[in-house]
Amino acid sequence: MNQIVLGIIIAFIFIGLILFFCVILIRLYFNKIKKYTKLLHQKDLDFQKTITQTVIETQEQVLNNISQDLHDDAGQQLTYINFQIENMKLDSLELEKKLDPVSQSLGHLSKSIRSISHALNSQLLLQQDVIKAIETEIIRLQKNNKVDIKYSFEEIVFKKFDDNEKIIIYRIFQECISNIFKHAKASTMSILITTNPDFKMIIADNGKGFDSSDKKNKLSLGLLNMINRANSIDYILEVESQIGSGTKIILSENKRI
Template structure:
Protein backbone atom coordinates (compact mmCIF):
# COMPACT_ATOMS: atom_id res chain seq x y z
CA UNK A 1 0.00 0.00 0.00
CA UNK A 2 2.78 2.35 0.95
CA UNK A 3 4.50 1.46 -2.32
CA UNK A 4 1.40 2.39 -4.32
CA UNK A 5 1.14 5.73 -2.49
CA UNK A 6 4.81 6.48 -3.08
CA UNK A 7 4.50 5.52 -6.74
CA UNK A 8 1.42 7.73 -7.09
CA UNK A 9 3.27 10.66 -5.51
CA UNK A 10 6.19 10.15 -7.92
CA UNK A 11 3.84 10.01 -10.91
CA UNK A 12 2.02 13.16 -9.76
CA UNK A 13 5.36 14.88 -9.18
CA UNK A 14 6.54 13.91 -12.66
CA UNK A 15 3.28 15.10 -14.21
CA UNK A 16 3.48 18.41 -12.35
CA UNK A 17 7.13 18.77 -13.40
CA UNK A 18 6.22 18.08 -17.02
CA UNK A 19 3.37 20.61 -16.85
CA UNK A 20 5.69 23.24 -15.31
CA UNK A 21 8.36 22.46 -17.91
CA UNK A 22 5.76 22.69 -20.71
CA UNK A 23 4.47 26.01 -19.33
CA UNK A 24 8.05 27.25 -19.07
CA UNK A 25 8.67 26.34 -22.70
CA UNK A 26 5.45 28.09 -23.74
CA UNK A 27 6.45 31.20 -21.80
CA UNK A 28 9.94 31.11 -23.30
CA UNK A 29 8.49 30.75 -26.81
CA UNK A 30 6.04 33.57 -26.13
CA UNK A 31 8.81 35.85 -24.85
CA UNK A 32 10.93 34.95 -27.89
CA UNK A 33 8.04 35.79 -30.23
CA UNK A 34 7.39 39.08 -28.41
CA UNK A 35 11.07 40.02 -28.65
CA UNK A 36 11.16 39.07 -32.32
CA UNK A 37 7.98 41.04 -33.02
CA UNK A 38 9.28 44.05 -31.06
CA UNK A 39 12.61 43.86 -32.92
CA UNK A 40 10.75 43.69 -36.24
CA UNK A 41 8.61 46.72 -35.34
CA UNK A 42 11.70 48.59 -34.16
CA UNK A 43 13.56 47.77 -37.39
CA UNK A 44 10.58 48.89 -39.46
CA UNK A 45 10.50 52.10 -37.45
CA UNK A 46 14.22 52.63 -38.09
CA UNK A 47 13.77 51.91 -41.81
CA UNK A 48 10.84 54.32 -41.98
CA UNK A 49 12.83 56.99 -40.14
CA UNK A 50 15.72 56.52 -42.57
CA UNK A 51 13.37 56.92 -45.52
CA UNK A 52 11.80 59.98 -43.90
CA UNK A 53 15.20 61.50 -43.16
CA UNK A 54 16.32 60.90 -46.73
CA UNK A 55 13.12 62.49 -48.05
CA UNK A 56 13.59 65.54 -45.81
CA UNK A 57 17.19 66.01 -46.93
CA UNK A 58 16.32 65.51 -50.59
CA UNK A 59 13.45 68.02 -50.36
CA UNK A 60 15.64 70.62 -48.67
CA UNK A 61 18.38 70.11 -51.22
CA UNK A 62 15.97 70.38 -54.13
CA UNK A 63 14.77 73.76 -52.83
CA UNK A 64 18.36 74.98 -52.46
CA UNK A 65 19.21 73.64 -55.91
CA UNK A 66 16.27 75.60 -57.38
CA UNK A 67 17.45 78.76 -55.62
CA UNK A 68 20.97 78.14 -56.90
CA UNK A 69 19.68 77.76 -60.44
CA UNK A 70 17.59 80.94 -60.16
CA UNK A 71 20.57 82.89 -58.87
CA UNK A 72 22.75 81.63 -61.71
CA UNK A 73 20.21 81.99 -64.51
CA UNK A 74 18.35 85.12 -63.43
CA UNK A 75 20.38 87.36 -61.12
CA UNK A 76 23.73 86.30 -62.61
CA UNK A 77 22.67 86.93 -66.18
CA UNK A 78 21.09 90.28 -65.32
CA UNK A 79 24.28 91.44 -63.64
CA UNK A 80 26.28 90.30 -66.67
CA UNK A 81 23.95 92.32 -68.90
CA UNK A 82 24.26 95.40 -66.64
CA UNK A 83 28.05 95.14 -66.73
CA UNK A 84 27.89 94.75 -70.53
CA UNK A 85 25.84 97.98 -70.75
CA UNK A 86 28.29 99.82 -68.50
CA UNK A 87 31.22 98.77 -70.68
CA UNK A 88 29.42 99.99 -73.79
CA UNK A 89 28.55 103.27 -72.07
CA UNK A 90 32.22 103.81 -71.20
CA UNK A 91 33.11 103.28 -74.86
CA UNK A 92 30.31 105.57 -76.11
CA UNK A 93 31.01 108.30 -73.55
CA UNK A 94 34.73 108.11 -72.70
CA UNK A 95 34.53 111.06 -70.30
CA UNK A 96 32.30 108.94 -68.01
CA UNK A 97 34.76 106.04 -67.90
CA UNK A 98 36.40 107.18 -64.65
CA UNK A 99 33.02 107.80 -62.98
CA UNK A 100 31.60 104.47 -64.10
CA UNK A 101 34.66 102.39 -63.15
CA UNK A 102 33.75 101.95 -59.42
CA UNK A 103 30.18 100.97 -60.42
CA UNK A 104 31.47 98.47 -62.95
CA UNK A 105 33.83 96.96 -60.35
CA UNK A 106 31.02 96.73 -57.78
CA UNK A 107 28.77 94.96 -60.28
CA UNK A 108 31.59 92.50 -61.10
CA UNK A 109 32.19 91.81 -57.40
CA UNK A 110 28.47 91.29 -56.82
CA UNK A 111 28.34 88.94 -59.80
CA UNK A 112 31.25 86.90 -58.40
CA UNK A 113 29.60 86.78 -54.97
CA UNK A 114 26.32 85.54 -56.42
CA UNK A 115 28.19 82.93 -58.44
CA UNK A 116 29.94 81.76 -55.27
CA UNK A 117 26.67 81.61 -53.33
CA UNK A 118 25.02 79.76 -56.21
CA UNK A 119 27.77 77.16 -56.17
CA UNK A 120 27.60 76.76 -52.39
CA UNK A 121 23.86 76.06 -52.58
CA UNK A 122 24.18 73.41 -55.27
CA UNK A 123 24.77 70.02 -53.67
CA UNK A 124 25.94 68.47 -56.95
CA UNK A 125 29.08 70.59 -56.76
CA UNK A 126 29.53 69.60 -53.13
CA UNK A 127 29.16 65.89 -53.84
CA UNK A 128 31.84 66.08 -56.53
CA UNK A 129 34.35 67.69 -54.16
CA UNK A 130 35.91 66.80 -50.83
CA UNK A 131 33.83 68.08 -47.89
CA UNK A 132 36.76 69.62 -46.05
CA UNK A 133 38.08 71.32 -49.19
CA UNK A 134 34.60 72.72 -49.82
CA UNK A 135 34.48 74.12 -46.27
CA UNK A 136 37.93 75.68 -46.75
CA UNK A 137 36.77 77.20 -50.05
CA UNK A 138 33.68 78.67 -48.39
CA UNK A 139 35.81 80.16 -45.61
CA UNK A 140 38.15 81.73 -48.17
CA UNK A 141 35.12 83.33 -49.83
CA UNK A 142 33.95 84.69 -46.47
CA UNK A 143 37.39 86.05 -45.64
CA UNK A 144 37.25 88.25 -48.74
CA UNK A 145 34.31 90.16 -47.27
CA UNK A 146 36.56 91.16 -44.32
CA UNK A 147 33.45 91.17 -42.12
CA UNK A 148 34.96 88.60 -39.77
CA UNK A 149 38.40 87.45 -38.69
CA UNK A 150 38.47 83.69 -39.27
CA UNK A 151 40.94 81.19 -37.83
CA UNK A 152 40.65 77.67 -39.26
CA UNK A 153 42.49 74.50 -38.24
CA UNK A 154 42.00 70.91 -39.35
CA UNK A 155 43.88 67.78 -38.29
CA UNK A 156 43.07 65.90 -41.47
CA UNK A 157 45.63 63.20 -40.68
CA UNK A 158 43.38 60.32 -41.65
CA UNK A 159 41.23 60.34 -44.76
CA UNK A 160 37.59 60.04 -43.75
CA UNK A 161 34.98 58.82 -46.20
CA UNK A 162 31.68 60.66 -45.73
CA UNK A 163 28.38 59.38 -47.03
CA UNK A 164 26.52 61.69 -49.43
CA UNK A 165 24.01 62.54 -46.67
CA UNK A 166 26.82 63.32 -44.23
CA UNK A 167 28.51 65.59 -46.76
CA UNK A 168 25.34 67.53 -47.47
CA UNK A 169 24.08 67.86 -43.88
CA UNK A 170 27.46 68.66 -42.29
CA UNK A 171 28.10 71.33 -44.91
CA UNK A 172 24.62 72.84 -44.51
CA UNK A 173 25.04 72.97 -40.74
CA UNK A 174 28.42 74.63 -41.19
CA UNK A 175 26.84 77.20 -43.53
CA UNK A 176 24.03 77.85 -41.04
CA UNK A 177 26.56 78.28 -38.22
CA UNK A 178 28.53 80.87 -40.18
CA UNK A 179 25.38 82.60 -41.39
CA UNK A 180 24.13 82.98 -37.80
CA UNK A 181 27.47 84.41 -36.71
CA UNK A 182 27.48 86.96 -39.54
CA UNK A 183 23.84 87.91 -39.07
CA UNK A 184 23.17 87.78 -35.36
CA UNK A 185 26.28 87.28 -33.22
CA UNK A 186 27.94 90.67 -33.84
CA UNK A 187 31.22 88.83 -33.56
CA UNK A 188 34.61 90.05 -34.78
CA UNK A 189 36.48 86.75 -34.55
CA UNK A 190 35.61 83.08 -35.03
CA UNK A 191 37.69 79.95 -34.48
CA UNK A 192 36.85 76.82 -36.47
CA UNK A 193 38.53 73.54 -35.59
CA UNK A 194 37.86 70.23 -37.33
CA UNK A 195 39.11 66.86 -36.10
CA UNK A 196 38.84 63.67 -38.13
CA UNK A 197 40.27 60.98 -35.88
CA UNK A 198 39.16 59.06 -33.93
CA UNK A 199 35.79 60.52 -35.01
CA UNK A 200 34.54 63.65 -36.76
CA UNK A 201 34.25 66.76 -34.61
CA UNK A 202 33.75 70.37 -35.70
CA UNK A 203 33.98 73.16 -33.13
CA UNK A 204 32.95 76.72 -34.04
CA UNK A 205 33.55 79.44 -31.42
CA UNK A 206 32.76 83.13 -31.82
CA UNK A 207 33.35 86.17 -29.59
CA UNK A 208 29.88 87.59 -30.22
CA UNK A 209 27.12 88.71 -27.90
CA UNK A 210 25.92 85.19 -27.04
CA UNK A 211 22.34 84.40 -26.08
CA UNK A 212 20.08 82.83 -23.48
CA UNK A 213 19.49 79.16 -24.27
CA UNK A 214 16.12 79.30 -22.49
CA UNK A 215 14.71 82.03 -24.72
CA UNK A 216 12.34 81.33 -27.61
CA UNK A 217 13.92 83.80 -30.03
CA UNK A 218 14.26 83.05 -33.73
CA UNK A 219 18.02 82.70 -33.25
CA UNK A 220 17.55 79.96 -30.64
CA UNK A 221 14.93 78.17 -32.73
CA UNK A 222 17.32 78.27 -35.70
CA UNK A 223 19.97 76.54 -33.63
CA UNK A 224 17.47 73.93 -32.48
CA UNK A 225 16.66 73.21 -36.12
CA UNK A 226 20.38 72.53 -36.66
CA UNK A 227 20.26 70.05 -33.77
CA UNK A 228 17.38 68.27 -35.51
CA UNK A 229 19.23 68.32 -38.82
CA UNK A 230 22.33 66.79 -37.19
CA UNK A 231 20.22 63.99 -35.76
CA UNK A 232 19.11 63.09 -39.29
CA UNK A 233 22.58 61.65 -39.93
CA UNK A 234 23.22 60.39 -36.41
CA UNK A 235 25.34 63.36 -35.31
CA UNK A 236 25.09 65.43 -32.15
CA UNK A 237 25.20 69.24 -31.94
CA UNK A 238 26.10 70.77 -28.58
CA UNK A 239 25.33 74.45 -28.03
CA UNK A 240 27.23 76.44 -25.37
CA UNK A 241 26.36 80.11 -24.96
CA UNK A 242 25.80 82.83 -22.40
CA UNK A 243 24.85 86.44 -22.90
CA UNK A 244 28.00 88.51 -23.40
CA UNK A 245 30.27 85.45 -23.58
CA UNK A 246 29.99 84.36 -27.20
CA UNK A 247 28.85 80.99 -28.50
CA UNK A 248 30.47 77.60 -29.08
CA UNK A 249 28.89 74.98 -31.32
CA UNK A 250 30.26 71.44 -31.33
CA UNK A 251 29.11 69.05 -34.08
CA UNK A 252 30.14 65.50 -33.26
CA UNK A 253 29.78 62.17 -34.96
CA UNK A 254 28.10 59.79 -32.54
CA UNK A 255 30.34 56.91 -31.62
CA UNK A 256 29.01 53.38 -31.61
CA UNK A 257 30.23 50.83 -29.13
Protein backbone atom coordinates in the same frame (compact mmCIF):
# COMPACT_ATOMS: atom_id res chain seq x y z
CA MET B 1 2.61 4.37 2.61
CA ASN B 2 5.24 3.89 -0.06
CA GLN B 3 2.59 4.37 -2.74
CA ILE B 4 1.47 7.66 -1.16
CA VAL B 5 5.09 8.94 -1.06
CA LEU B 6 5.64 7.81 -4.64
CA GLY B 7 2.41 9.55 -5.69
CA ILE B 8 3.50 12.78 -3.97
CA ILE B 9 6.90 12.61 -5.70
CA ILE B 10 5.27 12.01 -9.09
CA ALA B 11 2.87 14.89 -8.44
CA PHE B 12 5.76 17.25 -7.59
CA ILE B 13 7.65 16.12 -10.70
CA PHE B 14 4.57 16.68 -12.82
CA ILE B 15 3.98 20.13 -11.31
CA GLY B 16 7.69 20.93 -11.78
CA LEU B 17 7.50 19.94 -15.44
CA ILE B 18 4.40 22.07 -15.92
CA LEU B 19 6.13 25.06 -14.29
CA PHE B 20 9.26 24.45 -16.39
CA PHE B 21 7.26 24.42 -19.62
CA CYS B 22 5.33 27.49 -18.47
CA VAL B 23 8.62 29.35 -17.87
CA ILE B 24 9.87 28.30 -21.34
CA LEU B 25 6.63 29.43 -22.95
CA ILE B 26 6.75 32.77 -21.10
CA ARG B 27 10.37 33.33 -22.15
CA LEU B 28 9.54 32.45 -25.75
CA TYR B 29 6.59 34.82 -25.62
CA PHE B 30 8.68 37.69 -24.24
CA ASN B 31 11.45 37.02 -26.77
CA LYS B 32 8.87 37.10 -29.54
CA ILE B 33 7.46 40.40 -28.22
CA LYS B 34 11.00 41.80 -27.94
CA LYS B 35 11.84 40.82 -31.53
CA TYR B 36 8.53 42.18 -32.77
CA THR B 37 9.07 45.47 -30.91
CA LYS B 38 12.59 45.71 -32.30
CA LEU B 39 11.26 45.05 -35.79
CA LEU B 40 8.60 47.77 -35.40
CA HIS B 41 11.23 50.17 -34.08
CA GLN B 42 13.51 49.44 -37.04
CA LYS B 43 10.63 49.87 -39.47
CA ASP B 44 9.79 53.19 -37.80
CA LEU B 45 13.45 54.29 -38.11
CA ASP B 46 13.54 53.24 -41.75
CA PHE B 47 10.30 55.11 -42.39
CA GLN B 48 11.63 58.24 -40.69
CA LYS B 49 14.85 57.99 -42.73
CA THR B 50 12.84 57.64 -45.92
CA ILE B 51 10.83 60.76 -45.07
CA THR B 52 13.98 62.66 -44.13
CA GLN B 53 15.69 61.57 -47.34
CA THR B 54 12.70 62.71 -49.38
CA VAL B 55 12.71 66.10 -47.65
CA ILE B 56 16.47 66.42 -48.21
CA GLU B 57 16.16 65.56 -51.89
CA THR B 58 13.38 68.15 -52.27
CA GLN B 59 15.47 70.78 -50.50
CA GLU B 60 18.46 69.99 -52.69
CA GLN B 61 16.35 70.34 -55.82
CA VAL B 62 15.11 73.74 -54.64
CA LEU B 63 18.67 74.85 -53.85
CA ASN B 64 19.87 73.64 -57.25
CA ASN B 65 17.09 75.63 -58.92
CA ILE B 66 18.02 78.75 -56.96
CA SER B 67 21.67 78.19 -57.88
CA GLN B 68 20.77 77.93 -61.55
CA ASP B 69 18.61 81.07 -61.39
CA LEU B 70 21.40 83.02 -59.71
CA HIS B 71 23.91 81.88 -62.30
CA ASP B 72 21.73 82.31 -65.39
CA ASP B 73 19.48 85.23 -64.51
CA ALA B 74 21.21 87.40 -61.90
CA GLY B 75 24.66 86.72 -63.37
CA GLN B 76 23.60 87.67 -66.87
CA GLN B 77 21.80 90.80 -65.63
CA LEU B 78 24.94 91.97 -63.84
CA THR B 79 27.04 91.30 -66.92
CA TYR B 80 24.63 93.35 -69.03
CA ILE B 81 24.63 96.24 -66.53
CA ASN B 82 28.43 96.23 -66.38
CA PHE B 83 28.55 96.22 -70.19
CA GLN B 84 26.32 99.32 -70.27
CA ILE B 85 28.49 101.10 -67.71
CA GLU B 86 31.63 100.33 -69.69
CA ASN B 87 29.99 101.81 -72.80
CA MET B 88 29.04 104.94 -70.84
CA LYS B 89 32.64 105.28 -69.67
CA LEU B 90 33.85 105.08 -73.28
CA ASP B 91 31.31 107.66 -74.41
CA SER B 92 32.17 110.14 -71.70
CA LEU B 93 35.62 110.43 -70.17
CA GLU B 94 34.17 112.67 -67.46
CA LEU B 95 32.06 109.81 -66.17
CA GLU B 96 34.90 107.30 -66.13
CA LYS B 97 36.22 108.17 -62.67
CA LYS B 98 32.72 108.36 -61.21
CA LEU B 99 31.69 105.03 -62.71
CA ASP B 100 34.88 103.11 -61.82
CA PRO B 101 33.74 102.41 -58.22
CA VAL B 102 30.37 101.21 -59.57
CA SER B 103 32.14 98.84 -61.97
CA GLN B 104 34.28 97.49 -59.13
CA SER B 105 31.24 97.00 -56.90
CA LEU B 106 29.44 95.16 -59.68
CA GLY B 107 32.51 92.96 -60.17
CA HIS B 108 32.58 92.07 -56.45
CA LEU B 109 28.83 91.43 -56.45
CA SER B 110 29.15 89.20 -59.51
CA LYS B 111 31.90 87.14 -57.81
CA SER B 112 29.80 86.83 -54.63
CA ILE B 113 26.75 85.65 -56.56
CA ARG B 114 28.90 83.14 -58.44
CA SER B 115 30.33 81.82 -55.14
CA ILE B 116 26.87 81.57 -53.57
CA SER B 117 25.55 79.84 -56.69
CA HIS B 118 28.33 77.25 -56.50
CA ALA B 119 27.75 76.76 -52.75
CA LEU B 120 24.05 76.03 -53.31
CA ASN B 121 24.59 73.59 -56.18
CA SER B 122 24.95 70.03 -54.90
CA GLN B 123 26.09 68.75 -58.30
CA LEU B 124 29.14 70.99 -58.16
CA LEU B 125 29.72 69.92 -54.56
CA LEU B 126 29.76 66.25 -55.53
CA GLN B 127 32.54 66.91 -58.04
CA GLN B 128 34.97 68.10 -55.36
CA ASP B 129 36.25 67.16 -51.92
CA VAL B 130 33.82 68.31 -49.21
CA ILE B 131 36.65 69.52 -46.96
CA LYS B 132 38.00 71.70 -49.77
CA ALA B 133 34.48 73.02 -50.41
CA ILE B 134 34.17 73.99 -46.74
CA GLU B 135 37.61 75.66 -46.82
CA THR B 136 36.59 77.66 -49.91
CA GLU B 137 33.41 78.85 -48.22
CA ILE B 138 35.33 79.78 -45.05
CA ILE B 139 37.75 81.90 -47.10
CA ARG B 140 34.75 83.72 -48.57
CA LEU B 141 33.15 84.19 -45.15
CA GLN B 142 36.39 85.48 -43.60
CA LYS B 143 35.97 88.64 -45.69
CA ASN B 144 33.05 89.48 -43.40
CA ASN B 145 34.42 91.84 -40.74
CA LYS B 146 31.61 91.19 -38.27
CA VAL B 147 32.85 87.76 -37.13
CA ASP B 148 36.44 86.62 -36.71
CA ILE B 149 36.60 83.07 -38.10
CA LYS B 150 39.35 80.65 -37.10
CA TYR B 151 39.69 77.36 -38.97
CA SER B 152 41.71 74.22 -38.25
CA PHE B 153 41.79 70.96 -40.18
CA GLU B 154 43.56 67.83 -38.94
CA GLU B 155 43.88 64.93 -41.36
CA ILE B 156 46.16 61.94 -40.71
CA VAL B 157 44.84 59.73 -43.48
CA PHE B 158 42.67 60.76 -46.43
CA LYS B 159 38.98 60.07 -45.82
CA LYS B 160 36.63 59.39 -48.69
CA PHE B 161 33.00 60.46 -48.34
CA ASP B 162 30.06 59.12 -50.31
CA ASP B 163 27.70 61.51 -52.10
CA ASN B 164 25.12 61.65 -49.28
CA GLU B 165 27.80 62.37 -46.68
CA LYS B 166 29.24 65.19 -48.80
CA ILE B 167 25.88 66.91 -49.20
CA ILE B 168 24.73 66.46 -45.59
CA ILE B 169 28.05 67.52 -44.01
CA TYR B 170 28.20 70.63 -46.18
CA ARG B 171 24.57 71.59 -45.60
CA ILE B 172 24.96 71.20 -41.83
CA PHE B 173 28.07 73.39 -42.01
CA GLN B 174 26.09 76.01 -43.94
CA GLU B 175 23.19 75.86 -41.48
CA CYS B 176 25.52 76.30 -38.49
CA ILE B 177 27.24 79.29 -40.06
CA SER B 178 23.91 80.84 -41.04
CA ASN B 179 22.58 80.47 -37.48
CA ILE B 180 25.68 82.14 -36.05
CA PHE B 181 25.47 85.12 -38.40
CA LYS B 182 21.71 85.52 -37.96
CA HIS B 183 21.11 84.73 -34.28
CA ALA B 184 24.26 84.33 -32.17
CA LYS B 185 25.55 87.94 -32.16
CA ALA B 186 29.03 86.44 -31.94
CA SER B 187 32.36 88.20 -32.51
CA THR B 188 34.45 85.06 -32.93
CA MET B 189 33.85 81.61 -34.38
CA SER B 190 36.08 78.54 -34.52
CA ILE B 191 35.77 75.60 -36.89
CA LEU B 192 37.68 72.38 -36.27
CA ILE B 193 37.53 69.38 -38.60
CA THR B 194 39.36 66.13 -38.02
CA THR B 195 39.23 62.71 -39.69
CA ASN B 196 41.26 60.80 -37.12
CA PRO B 197 40.09 58.25 -36.15
CA ASP B 198 36.63 59.25 -37.45
CA PHE B 199 35.17 62.38 -38.98
CA LYS B 200 34.29 65.14 -36.53
CA MET B 201 33.36 68.77 -37.14
CA ILE B 202 33.14 71.22 -34.24
CA ILE B 203 31.75 74.70 -34.79
CA ALA B 204 31.82 77.00 -31.76
CA ASP B 205 31.02 80.68 -31.21
CA ASN B 206 31.16 83.17 -28.34
CA GLY B 207 27.65 84.49 -28.96
CA LYS B 208 24.68 84.93 -26.68
CA GLY B 209 23.95 81.18 -26.53
CA PHE B 210 20.66 79.58 -25.55
CA ASP B 211 19.24 76.87 -23.34
CA SER B 212 20.08 73.74 -25.37
CA SER B 213 17.68 71.68 -23.26
CA ASP B 214 14.76 73.79 -24.48
CA LYS B 215 13.18 72.04 -27.48
CA LYS B 216 11.58 75.29 -28.66
CA ASN B 217 15.01 76.86 -29.04
CA LYS B 218 16.23 73.89 -31.03
CA LEU B 219 13.31 74.17 -33.39
CA SER B 220 13.66 77.93 -33.79
CA LEU B 221 17.34 77.64 -34.73
CA GLY B 222 16.79 74.86 -37.24
CA LEU B 223 18.68 72.35 -35.13
CA LEU B 224 16.00 69.71 -35.56
CA ASN B 225 16.57 69.82 -39.31
CA MET B 226 20.32 69.36 -38.81
CA ILE B 227 19.78 66.48 -36.39
CA ASN B 228 17.52 64.73 -38.89
CA ARG B 229 20.04 65.28 -41.66
CA ALA B 230 22.81 63.81 -39.51
CA ASN B 231 20.69 60.80 -38.58
CA SER B 232 19.97 60.12 -42.25
CA ILE B 233 23.66 59.25 -42.79
CA ASP B 234 24.09 57.61 -39.35
CA TYR B 235 26.04 60.55 -37.95
CA ILE B 236 25.38 62.20 -34.59
CA LEU B 237 24.84 65.90 -34.01
CA GLU B 238 25.23 67.28 -30.50
CA VAL B 239 24.56 70.77 -29.20
CA GLU B 240 26.23 72.36 -26.17
CA SER B 241 25.01 75.82 -25.26
CA GLN B 242 24.23 78.01 -22.29
CA ILE B 243 22.75 81.48 -22.20
CA GLY B 244 25.60 83.98 -22.33
CA SER B 245 28.26 81.32 -22.96
CA GLY B 246 28.07 80.74 -26.71
CA THR B 247 27.24 77.57 -28.59
CA LYS B 248 29.16 74.51 -29.72
CA ILE B 249 27.80 72.13 -32.36
CA ILE B 250 29.50 68.78 -32.88
CA LEU B 251 28.89 66.57 -35.88
CA SER B 252 30.55 63.19 -35.42
CA GLU B 253 30.69 59.84 -37.14
CA ASN B 254 29.63 56.58 -35.49
CA LYS B 255 30.04 57.50 -31.84
CA ARG B 256 29.23 60.18 -29.30
CA ILE B 257 32.04 62.21 -27.79
